[in-house]
Amino acid sequence: MNTINLFLKIWRQPGPNMQGNFEIYEAKDISTEMSFLEMIDVVNEQLTLNGKEPIAFDHDCREGICGMCGAMVNGYAHGQEKGTTLCQLHMRHFSDHDTIVIEPWRARAFPIIKDLVVDRSAFDRIIQSGGYISVNTGGAPDANSILIDQRAVESAMDAAACIGCGACVAACPNASAMLFMSAKVSHLALLPQGRPEAAKRVIAMLNQMNTLGFGNCSNEAECEAACPKSISITHIARMNREFFKASFFSDEK
């Protein structure tokens, strides 16, 4: 088993709206089989035993699906590996004596809570504004009574794979939430069940995004590059088409 020694230059901030700064820690004897978060665990155990506060970071499933973890690693959201969440980034991608710079997501809409932990509730508010199909429990028709083209479902699933981690916002120079939002708009717009509310949904969600401090899209495509689920910006294009259709041909405002 290989081990490496690293320096971490990591953002420490004791609380919301407080002064933060970079601190440098040594991470010694790190097995290259470890995940990035396991490496931080090791550093945290050391900090704790030395009487210091461990680095606060969000994490949960550690298998790349819950969307809880995330940080900028050397300037890349979730690190430089393609299609990878921070918990699935493994230390075999780093070399002995590397210095790794670790920062929280930086976006006005995601205020810092502590160290690497940010508040992403703005994403929930975007979904609350229309990211659903209005159907109450009970009374649904037989599941096979709606036939759906396999290709449409596969495209919808590509979009629905979004884990809501916020990497797209962190990677975007405008801190825009367009990729996140378009993934939901696109998922529902591609399915017949989602059509009745499509116009209302896209307008409501865009309006909501604009009130939450996210920027707009200027086609940088950084979001797609950073997305751990490789969600394509074609979904933003689809959302734009949905938006134009809704604006011109529906009564929704």
Next chain:
Amino acid sequence: MQLDAKIPSGALEQKWNNHCFELKLVNPANKRKFHIIVVGTGLAGSSASASLAELGYQVSTFCIQDSPRRAHSIAAQGGINAAKNYQNDGDSIFRLFYDTIKGGDFRAREANVYRLAQLSTNIIDHCVAQGIPFAREYGGQLANRSFGGAQVSRTFYARGQTGQQLLLGAYSALSRQIAANKVTFYSRRELLDIVLINGQARGIVVRNLVTGHIESYAADAVVLATGGYVNIFYLSTNAMACNVTATYRAYKRGALFANPCFTQIHPTCIPVHGTYQSKLTLMSESLRNDGRVWVPKNPNDNRTPDQIPEAERDYFLERKYPAFGNLVPRDVASRSAKQMCDQGYGVGSTKLAVYLDFEDAIKRDGKSAIEKKYGNLFQMYEKITGVDPYENPMMIYPAPHYSMGGLWVDYNLMSTIDGLFVLGEANFSDHGANRLGASALMQGLADGYFVIPYTIGGYLASTSIQKLSNEHPCFKDAEKQSSDMINALISINGKRTAFDFHRQLGRILWDACGMAREEKRMETAQHQIAELKDEFYKNLCIPGSPSTFNQSLEKAMRVADFLDFAQLMLEDAITRKESCGCHLNEAYQTPENEPLRDDEHFCHVAAWEYTGENTSPKRHIEPLSFENVKLSQRSYK
């Protein structure tokens, strides 16, 4: 205490319908006068919150993560069962019921399981209406695949992310109700206590994980959907935040805990590779549709898999269980893999792994067909191990995955505390001693969408509930108890981290009460854990202050409860002097090393009552009667 499961009378097929009719109703105008607390936002909690709010109740929903969408249901991969018989392969509600009862090794209630099978079809209908992108055939109909313990194809799936898609469906339904102000939502809150007034559950105490404040909330009824506890083993497939605290605190307040020793070890997980490891990753059971499990025929064979010719491979599941082959239930597959490794046939550097091989499937169906079915799982495997599973067989080993045990509930999903309902993995009700694959999603959603909306109405309409707020002295008392406990932990000021205690606890428990159990080892473990607990309260180190965002404190509180709960698990395992499903006591095996049940003495649910800090818990029994299936030795040959 006499346990009354309140199972409705009448024929099995009619019980739920009759019960729904007999339950009292709350009229629509009165529903908004009732306030319900739901703790947890996994499949059960989110679907319950949304459905109750749709009916008009005032709901307050709490979750531990930053967003309800992150609950661990999201990690379920393979699928959800439903008795639709879309494949024309002989499925029926009765067959799903029978498979589940048999898979659980005859330790679940017939009436509950039958209801689950009945509701399974409604779940799929509802989820399709919500826009869940389930896999489809070319003609546009829903696709199915097979899961362990079944000979029909009844599992609906959305690639390898079925749990994610179902949870996002429930989350979107919940979001819609939050937007409509029917649900008040609280994130980053951890449950610390249940508040009882006049014997009724009337509210909760939580810690705000951002501010550190202890908060309390009052309601007319409380619903716990706080998931399972196999993180007690330290290494498991559960998310890091999964814990026993909510259910254990409810147990300390008087809710009985049923079958705590029934924990499931999932056969197909990525093997352990180091002491720093924080969790184990599951590889979906669906892989066993096409993957073949094997080990070398010669023990201690150090050749790479491609150098081992076909004739020198032992496809042990196909050999031992020709009828079900690689699709035997999880407990059977896990035990077989362990036996092979124990006998020296294990592979990889630790020798604690077996191969899961797709070579034949890729030859038969082509790489692209396999990629379409399992692409994201293969990708995940490669990310973690650095090995390409299209070229080399996967290496897998069993890992703790699910707890069938949980708080005891009656047919209405109410615990032994009036007004405290328990849903999903947090309760014990439907899976007996072993859960079949693709049944957890089914149960979580059945409980949340289709059971609790009926049964909680019956409770609220027929119970006298006094109006009160969290100014009531009982709330203040409970808040103070929680604060005192936190201060006691913080003031220990020792030299060992909660992580380190947890790691040791996990190792003890895995050796004594994991896949194979033996009385002496379990008794030794009880002593070791008692000593570990002593040290915990003398030498625990929690940096930082309790009145801020403090993840070390969160961890320490969860480990404190795991240390206590481990004793209950061991006590239950020692007392159940038989083997059944996942509970394999080495003293009770058939000649082929299958679990040997003792139906004469143990055909019952064991439900434990808390009697105090230093006294032994009291064991109660709910006898199980089987009128519609015949008790038999499970056979998958």
